[in-house]
Amino acid sequence: MSKQYRVAIIGTGRMGGLIEDEQDIRGFMTPYGHYPSYASMPETTVVAVANRGKERLERFCKRFNFSNGYLDYREMIEKEKPDIVSVTTPSFARAEPIIFCAEHGVRGIFSEKGLCASLAEADRIHEAVTRNNVAFNWGTQRRHHDAYKRLRAAILDGAIGKPLHAFVYFRTDIIKHHPHTIDAANMMLGDPKPTWVEGRLVDPSDASVRNNERASAPYDAEKHAFVPKQGQEIADPMVDFFRIGYETGQESYFIPTPGPFDVEVRGTEGRALALDNGINTRIQRPLRRGDELEETIIHAIGDGPTVTNIRNLIREIETGERTDGNIDRVMQTVEAQFGVAHSSLQGGARVTVPVADRSLYIPGG
Numbered sequence: 001m002s003k004q005y006r007v008a009i010i011g012t013g014r015m016g017g018l019i020e021d022e023q024d025i026r027g028f029m030t031p032y033g034h035y036p037s038y039a040s041m042p043e044t045t046v047v048a049v050a051n052r053g054k055e056r057l058e059r060f061c062k063r064f065n066f067s068n069g070y071l072d073y074r075e076m077i078e079k080e081k082p083d084i085v086s087v088t089t090p091s092f093a094r095a096e097p098i099i100f101c102a103e104h105g106v107r108g109i110f111s112e113k114g115l116c117a118s119l120a121e122a123d124r125i126h127e128a129v130t131r132n133n134v135a136f137n138w139g140t141q142r143r144h145h146d147a148y149k150r151l152r153a154a155i156l157d158g159a160i161g162k163p164l165h166a167f168v169y170f171r172t173d174i175i176k177h178h179p180h181t182i183d184a185a186n187m188m189l190g191d192p193k194p195t196w197v198e199g200r201l202v203d204p205s206d207a208s209v210r211n212n213e214r215a216s217a218p219y220d221a222e223k224h225a226f227v228p229k230q231g232q233e234i235a236d237p238m239v240d241f242f243r244i245g246y247e248t249g250q251e252s253y254f255i256p257t258p259g260p261f262d263v264e265v266r267g268t269e270g271r272a273l274a275l276d277n278g279i280n281t282r283i284q285r286p287l288r289r290g291d292e293l294e295e296t297i298i299h300a301i302g303d304g305p306t307v308t309n310i311r312n313l314i315r316e317i318e319t320g321e322r323t324d325g326n327i328d329r330v331m332q333t334v335e336a337q338f339g340v341a342h343s344s345l346q347g348g349a350r351v352t353v354p355v356a357d358r359s360l361y362i363p364g365g
Contacts, residue, residue, distance in 0.1 A: 114175040
């Protein structure tokens with residue numbers, strides 16, 4: 001067994017642990033939240049939690065019968081000296097806690113997504129994590145989901161020939177949830193380096209987002225930021241169609257389709273599918289006779305993605321082998337996210353990645 005790791009959690013909301021009470025989280029995916037995932041593992045013990053709001057902190061502590069809560073995460077880190085910290089705050093409030101942890105002796109950081117609210121913040125996170133040699137993983141669950149992992153391994157082993165294009169079908173916001181789509185496409189293609197992005201955000205006056213206060217916030221050119229509506233902290237625009245090009249010549253296409261999260265990878269000799277949020281995962285290759293298909297079905301087994309993510313983080317702490325969601329791979333996704341926003345502001349024009357302008361501010365959830 002690994003040594004015992006002291007864990008602290010910054011952010012006592014849904015992903016901190018309260019998501020466990022939602023009806024659609026069950027089966028293979030549980031435990032899903034950070035606190036119950038750590039609690040299920042013999043090598044980790046949560047020693048403290050922190051939240052900026054007292055009411056949510058008290059609710060969390062009551063739900064998990066936990067007593068050591070802080071309203072100041074800095075005080076918690078300095079006093080408790082945890083080995084691992086989970087940061088599950090909203091994206092706009094995530095950069096400073098990550099940087100503080102990296103600079104104050106934390107050995108491993110498990111961050112939820114999105115990473116932060118600007119590329120300038122992302123650069124600071126990358127610098128702090130790298131300079132302090134901190135193990136890092138983030139919560140793009142499909143990268144740590146057994147079915148997606150085995151599908152990726154099969155693709156990279158030549159199961160569909162040379163992978164050419166990834167298609168992701170899902171309609172969501174740019175900062176909080178599109179890390180899932182971009183990271184899934186990147187991983188299935190073998191994590192090539194993105195070189196350009198083009199696409200559009202949904203217009204805030206569009207009827208489909210008009211009643212979504214967080215998604216319909218407009219862009220303010222003077223502030224160079226997407227501005228929350230009055231009474232809100234979050235402005236996270238919904239995304240229309242976009243695509244990403246990679247240095248390998250591969251491309252990913254993101255189609256804003258309502259419904260379950262679907263991924264398809266087309267190769268020179270077949271295709272790989274992860275449909276219905278990974279429930280229906282398979283590889284299809286055409287046979288030489290007629291229209292028949294040779295099909296391999298993949299079922300998820302073992303630990304769920306949150307526990308797998310944590311074990312992956314501990315592996316880097318113990319062996320130095322980088323996590324599957326390391327900070328360099330995270331930066332590729334974050335560059336693409338902000339590239340989509342820049343492209344939209346330029347009428348859908350192609351934007352080179354890395355993005356030159358690091359100052360655009362998008363306070364996501």
